[in-house]
Each structure stands twice: as structure tokens, then as C-alpha cells.
Amino acid sequence: MNEEYDVIVLGTGLTECILSGIMSVKGKKVLHMDRNSYYGGDSASITPLEDLYKRFSLPGTPPESMGKGRDWNVDLIPKFLMANGQLVRMLLITQVTRYLDFKVIEGSFVYKKGSIYKVPSTETEALASSLMGLFEKRRFRKFLVFVANFDEKDPKTMEGVDPNKTTMREVYKKFDLGQDVIDFTGHAIALYRTDDYLDQPCLDTINRIKLYSESLARYGKSPYLYPLYGLGELPQGFARLSAIYGGTYMLNKPIEEIIVENGKIVGVKSEGEIARCKQLICDPSYIMDRAKVVGKVIRVICVLSHPIKNTSDSNSCQIIIPQNQVNRKHDIYVCMISYAHNVAAQGKYIAIASTTVETNDPEKEIKPALDLLEPIEQKFVSISDLYAPTDLGTDSQIFISRSYDATTHFETTCDDIKDIYKRMTGTDFDFAEMERKKNDIFGDGGDQ
Known part of the structure; x- marks a missing residue:
């Protein structure tokens, strides 16, 4: 701990892990800590199912009909990857794909006047x-x-x-x-x-x-991909990348103090020791006085024993309810995955509905989505504040990520990563430069 690092990263959410991986590949000395005992922060996949019940303070234990608890990996924040999008490019360039297996989502649907239709592809x-x-x-x-x-x-x-x-x-x-x-x-x-x-x-x-x-x-089936075993695999893949390039990882580390002198980050104190750094990356929960609430999102995780009606019995799909169709200002999203992705027990489906909160009755706002999912075996409701940094890090060299929004894909997360990268380095994130670096490092596909 008592060392000097180029970059200290706090929290193992996807944004933090990708930046940690990229900075390590760039030759920076990186220390990455998380106060939790698991990877993923807000974007973790929770296993076993008993832990999800505890997390949402539900009484009792999951019924036997839900199968083995350890067959479940439930994403707290549902998102799919656009097959040709920025996150897939980052995964390919950094070769994190070697740690992950993906499946194509079977269909994308849109809601119109109370019914759902396949988005013509x-x-x-x-x-x-x-x-x-x-x-x-x-x-x-x-x-x-x-x-x-x-x-x-x-x-x-x-x-x-x-x-x-x-x-x-x-x-x-x-x-x-x-x-x-x-x-x-x-x-x-x-x-x-x-x-x-x-x-x-x-x-x-x-x-x-x-x-x-x-x-x-x-x-062909849809533009979306999803990793087997859940989204929690993504931050772990980038954490492995960082470790290959000498990044140091510490889970279960309580963060006692973020030390700032003359308005500038100098280090982080944990368990009585101080690690010094030139730059700090963290999620808003580590430094609330430099972030502000910019909205709220409601997410409802639903366990089903059936595919969603009118989706041709798909094992996975996305449904978008355009705001006009339900007299709202923001769309409502549903992501559905299942036992086919190793995230649920045999014959079970997980559908997660989410939207940006507009009223004092968020559960009523998301009802049009839940109506499409009936009957629902168990639901887990969360309403979260969305944070954005008030300190852009120009002077302090503290770079804070934004909370994950209600969208069902990672494009906005990648925009945030590129924005933080630019503020940290003064140059635009360049996929081509990462490509060239990859060739220097991996040579001709020699396995690490």
C-alpha cells in the first residue's frame, strides 16, 4: 500500500474497470481497490439467489421452485451490448473477449397501442x-x-x-x-x-x-449481445487485463480517507496506510461531495417461469415502450434473459424493467412494462439516484464516473469512459491507437 501510483481506482464498476485496464495497457502503474468483497459495484451480478433476497431485504429464503441458489447470476443493472458498438470494440481491441462467451439476444420488440411487435430487422x-x-x-x-x-x-x-x-x-x-x-x-x-x-x-x-x-x-436475430453468466463478467475481464499489465487489485478494502492537499489529490488512506497517486478514478459513492443528483431510475427485477407473451417464446429479448405510447417523457425498457445464459435455474427467466422516474409514484410509471410480464413469480424493486460529477478533475485530478442510466445498452457508459479518458490525458480516446498498442503487446496472437 505505502507506494506511489500513477492512478488509483476506487470501485470495480464497469466504467472503473475499463479505465483501469486501459491505463494499465498505457503503461501506468495502477492500484485498484473496492470496499466490497465482489466485483462490479452497482453493475454487479448477484449470486447465489439468497444474496439477492438479502440485498432487497425480502423475508425468508427463495422457494424451492426457484431451483438451486447458485444457478442464479442476477444483474442489478440490465444492459445489452450493441454487436458493432463501442464496448464490443473495446473488448476486441483489449482481447478481453478471450475471457468471455457471448450469446445473441433473440429479438427486439417495440410497444404500440398495448401490444408488442418485433422491430423489423x-x-x-x-x-x-x-x-x-x-x-x-x-x-x-x-x-x-x-x-x-x-x-x-x-x-x-x-x-x-x-x-x-x-x-x-x-x-x-x-x-x-x-x-x-x-x-x-x-x-x-x-x-x-x-x-x-x-x-x-x-x-x-x-x-x-x-x-x-x-x-x-x-x-441477424438482433443487434444485441449478452455475456454468459451475466454482466458481472465484464468488469472481471477488464480487471484481468489490468492485472496482466501489472495493475494491483484489492477487494474488501475500506476506504478511510481520500487525501486532497491544496485542491489536488495526493492519495488514499485505507486501514491506516496511505497509497499516493497523481490521479484518482472513482464512482460517485466514494466522494459524494463532488457529485450531484441528476435524476432517478426505477428498476424492477422479475423472476418468471415463462417466456414473455408474443415474443415467439424467445429465451432473450428487449422490449422498448416509446414514451409517446404511454404519455410519458422517457421510454420504458425491458431486458429479458434466461437459463439459456447461465443466469437462472432451468426453465426460469429474468426480466428487468427500467425507466427514468418522472413522478412521485415510480411503480405506477413502470406498470405498462410489468403488465407485459405477468404472471410474475417474484419481483425486486429498486429506485436509485443518478449522479454526475460536479468536479471534472481539471485541478483536483479526481475523475468521477456517472451513474448507469435507464438505457438497455452500453453506448452511454462508453461515452462516459471516453469523456473521463480525455479529461485525464488531454487527448481523445483513439480506438486505432489501442489497436496498434495491442499488436506491440500481444505480438502474433501469442497467448499471455
Whole structure:
């Protein structure tokens, strides 16, 4: 402990573990501590099932119908990985994929007027989908072709659309798309949580739709992946990466004091010893006076003994309820996984519904999602504050991650990682640079 480090990391949430791995690969001397006895922080997977009951203060023990407790790995924060998204790129570049196995999520669904429909994932599906009428389908197809061909460097592909000036509302109007199609395109494909994007320049939305299509093209069923044994495997994979490059890990370490002198981090005190550092990365729970509450999320973990109705008996799926459909400002999400992912006992399913809280009755807000899951065998409800740093670390060199939001994918988490990386190093996170480093380190696939 009594040593000098380049970077000390507190908390083993995914954001912290990825940054710890990246900093170690960059040759920094890293010490990584967590006051918990398990990896993952807020984004841990809880096993055995008895621990989940304890965590949510439920009386008694799980009924025998739930099978063996140790067959369960229940994510506290549900998210999927976009097959072509930033997190998968980080996993591939750092070769953390060698520690993990993924399965493709079987389908993505969207809610419309009380029913759920598969999000059309190919032209054939779009033409067969009951989400749209015949003429609407043709217009939607034209729109998809336009997006696929759109290249901001080639004006010929733009059909008069200025990527930095034309709003998305205007683009939808150009293709004469109706409200229902706009709803599922913006929320189930471009994955916006609110409708604010409609009046912003269209480039971001076009790129998001492209990401969805490219991710889909990789595996066909849906654009989403999920690791066997739960999301808790992700931080552990990056922790192993950090350890390969000399990072030091300590779980179960109480943090007594974060030592700041003249406004700047100098070290961390634990069990009477002080480890010194030049920079500190941590989640908001370690340093609450430098973070503020920016919202609340409700998450309801539901144990089911059946697949969700109208999903063709999928073992896994995502359902998005666009806010317009239920008179809200934020979408409601459902992630469903099952025994097929080694996260539940045989024949059991875990569906997790989440949304950004808007009223004083969050459980009522999430009811439209829970109604789709009935009958529910057991539910675990949590309402959490969302934190963002008030100190960006410019002077203090303390870099605080943001809480995990209600979205069902990791793109926003990766944006936070890139933002912290830039504030720490002064340069943009560069996937290409990481690629080159990988070749220096791993050589020609020589196993570490």
C-alpha cells in the first residue's frame, strides 16, 4: 500500500474497470481497490439467489421452485451490448473477449397501442411487419436505403439533407413517415430515450440507425449481445487485463480517507496506510461531495417461469415502450434473459424493467412494462439516484464516473469512459491507437 501510483481506482464498476485496464495497457502503474468483497459495484451480478433476497431485504429464503441458489447470476443493472458498438470494440481491441462467451439476444420488440411487435430487422421483415400499412412500408424502406447510403463526405448521397443543419423532424417529413413509424425508429432503432432529438441536426440519428443496422448485420436475430453468466463478467475481464499489465487489485478494502492537499489529490488512506497517486478514478459513492443528483431510475427485477407473451417464446429479448405510447417523457425498457445464459435455474427467466422516474409514484410509471410480464413469480424493486460529477478533475485530478442510466445498452457508459479518458490525458480516446498498442503487446496472437 505505502507506494506511489500513477492512478488509483476506487470501485470495480464497469466504467472503473475499463479505465483501469486501459491505463494499465498505457503503461501506468495502477492500484485498484473496492470496499466490497465482489466485483462490479452497482453493475454487479448477484449470486447465489439468497444474496439477492438479502440485498432487497425480502423475508425468508427463495422457494424451492426457484431451483438451486447458485444457478442464479442476477444483474442489478440490465444492459445489452450493441454487436458493432463501442464496448464490443473495446473488448476486441483489449482481447478481453478471450475471457468471455457471448450469446445473441433473440429479438427486439417495440410497444404500440398495448401490444408488442418485433422491430423489423431486415427489408423482408419490414415488408411483413404489422407495425405499418403497405404504403408506410414502402416509405420506410426508402428511408432505410437513404440512411444506409448516407455519407457525410459525399453530398451526392445526401438528397439535399444537410447533416449539420437539417433536423431529424424534417428528414422524417421528407419521407412522409407517420407518428408510429417515427416512434419506433427514434426509440427502438436509434435508441433515444426522449423526443428531444427531433429538433436537433440529423447526423447523430443517422449514425445511430447505421450502428443498429450494422450491429444487426453481424448476427441477424438482433443487434444485441449478452455475456454468459451475466454482466458481472465484464468488469472481471477488464480487471484481468489490468492485472496482466501489472495493475494491483484489492477487494474488501475500506476506504478511510481520500487525501486532497491544496485542491489536488495526493492519495488514499485505507486501514491506516496511505497509497499516493497523481490521479484518482472513482464512482460517485466514494466522494459524494463532488457529485450531484441528476435524476432517478426505477428498476424492477422479475423472476418468471415463462417466456414473455408474443415474443415467439424467445429465451432473450428487449422490449422498448416509446414514451409517446404511454404519455410519458422517457421510454420504458425491458431486458429479458434466461437459463439459456447461465443466469437462472432451468426453465426460469429474468426480466428487468427500467425507466427514468418522472413522478412521485415510480411503480405506477413502470406498470405498462410489468403488465407485459405477468404472471410474475417474484419481483425486486429498486429506485436509485443518478449522479454526475460536479468536479471534472481539471485541478483536483479526481475523475468521477456517472451513474448507469435507464438505457438497455452500453453506448452511454462508453461515452462516459471516453469523456473521463480525455479529461485525464488531454487527448481523445483513439480506438486505432489501442489497436496498434495491442499488436506491440500481444505480438502474433501469442497467448499471455
